[in-house]
Amino acid sequence: MTEELDPTAQDSDGGSEEVVLTPAELIERLEQAWMNEKFAPELLESKSEIVECVMEQLDHMEENLRRAKKGDLKVSIHRMEMERIRYVLSSYLRCRLMKIEKFFPHILEKEKTAHEGELSSLSPEELVFAKQYMANTETYLKNVALKHMPPNLQMVDLLRSVPKPDLDSYVFLRVKVRQENILVEPETDEQRDYVIDLEEGSQHLIRYKAIAPLVASGAVQLI
Amino acid sequence: MFCEKAMELVRELHRAPEGQLPVFNEDGLRQVLEEMKALYEQNQSDVNEVKSGGQSDLIPTIKFRHCSLLRNRRCAVAYLYDRLLRIRALRWEYGSVLPNALRFHMSAEEMEWFNHYKKSLATYMRSLGGDGGLDITQDMKPPKSLYIEKAECIKDCKRSAKTMGADLKDLSLDKEGII
Numbered sequence: 357m358t359e360e361l362d363p364t365a366q367d368s369d370g371g372s373e374e375v376v377l378t379p380a381e382l383i384e385r386l387e388q389a390w391m392n393e394k395f396a397p398e399l400l401e402s403k404s405e406i407v408e409c410v411m412e413q414l415d416h417m418e419e420n421l422r423r424a425k426k427g428d429l430k431v432s433i434h435r436m437e438m439e440r441i442r443y444v445l446s447s448y449l450r451c452r453l454m455k456i457e458k459f460f461p462h463i464l465e466k467e468k469t470a471h472e473g474e475l476s477s478l479s480p481e482e483l484v485f486a487k488q489y490m491a492n493t494e495t496y497l498k499n500v501a502l503k504h505m506p507p508n509l510q511m512v513d514l515l516r517s518v519p520k521p522d523l524d525s526y527v528f529l530r531v532k533v534r535q536e537n538i539l540v541e542p543e544t545d546e547q548r549d550y551v552i553d554l555e556e557g558s559q560h561l562i563r564y565k566a567i568a569p570l571v572a573s574g575a576v577q578l579i
Numbered sequence: 580m581f582c583e584k585a586m587e588l589v590r591e592l593h594r595a596p597e598g599q600l601p602v603f604n605e606d607g608l609r610q611v612l613e614e615m616k617a618l619y620e621q622n623q624s625d626v627n628e629v630k631s632g633g634q635s636d637l638i639p640t641i642k643f644r645h646c647s648l649l650r651n652r653r654c655a656v657a658y659l660y661d662r663l664l665r666i667r668a669l670r671w672e673y674g675s676v677l678p679n680a681l682r683f684h685m686s687a688e689e690m691e692w693f694n695h696y697k698k699s700l701a702t703y704m705r706s707l708g709g710d711g712g713l714d715i716t717q718d719m720k721p722p723k724s725l726y727i728e729k730a731e732c733i734k735d736c737k738r739s740a741k742t743m744g745a746d747l748k749d750l751s752l753d754k755e756g757i758i
Contacts, residue, residue: 443718484702509619
């Protein structure tokens with residue numbers, strides 16, 4: 357079905373840079389985003405462009421399959437491919453939703469105080485979902501318990517009660533772009549901080565906090 | 580001892596294995612709230628006495644009751660919040676219609692929370708992609724069918740089909756291939 361697959365997938369986002377990816381590259385990007393999101397302790401930047409493009413590709417493939425001859429071997433193979441892609445996409449989005457629900461006060465607080473131009477970690481639809489989740493939970497707690505409590509105890513600070521993501525947790529990564537002088541902070545008082553260089557292609561086990569910006573920039577891939 | 584009932588609520592959930600939702604302990608919660616009311620009123624009267632008579636030896640008792648109040652609140656909110664997390668998991672496990680047995684374990688307000696959550700999730704899923712959206716509560720496991728069939732080639736297929744990222748080698752005559 358090479359003839360029917362468009363070799364270039366256009367970015368549906370109007371105003372920004374147009375990135376032209378082959379379908380293979382698009383799926384690779386999706387898988388990278390998926391793995392990063394799975395292994396990172398915090399919610400990563402929203403990759404809505406990738407999600408949108410993948411959905412478009414899935415629609416194209418579905419359409420092509422409907423027009424194809426029945427019993428054609430290619431049909432089964434492409435269907436399998438579609439299932440695989442749909443699984444990765446669903447898993448990626450589920451992972452994000454789970455983190456949003458788990459850390460909702462902190463995530464929403466960060467959105468509120470985000471500066472102009474800073475990339476959001478939530479897509480517009482995720483933001484709506486997060487706000488609804490927070491409102492739903494707050495209303496519930498208020499109506500069932502808090503409003504029946506003494507007046508000075510009726511406000512619960514969710515930012516303090518709900519745990520924050522543990523940025524000190526360890527992650528495995530593979531280096532894609534060589535990095536120099538990465539500062540590794542000490543864990544205990546006896547240790548001192550030191551710097552390391554990350555060679556391209558090398559793999560490391562390191563605290564997430566030390567390399568968080570490198571995940572965002574794409575210089576390292578969590579595995 | 581104060582906070583006994585509150586601790587019992589927490590212990591009840593701690594004992595229930597993950598995913599299980601015990602019956603909503605309305606009675607237990609009510610008792611915790613009543614204890615809080617009583618503690619608060621006792622504190623109010625003591626605080627007034629201290630303010631008027633200057634009896635500062637009441638202050639440790641006031642502080643103690645305040646700590647009990649905070650603990651009661653913490654346990655109650657933890658109990659309610661943990662139940663919400665379990666109920667949330669039910670949506671992903673059972674879909675939008677819960678089995679009756681589970682519904683009887685939920686309070687009316689918990690049911691309302693569940694309905695709002697369901698709606699919110701549905702709205703989000705509908706917004707994904709073009710028309711119809713994507714139901715991400717499906718496809719929970721990677722596709723297992725790695726092997727569809729043993730393809731016995733009866734004719735020479737010289738054209739290789741390129742799928743997204745995968746290359747199918749030419750299927751040649753008489754070779755059996757597992758795909």
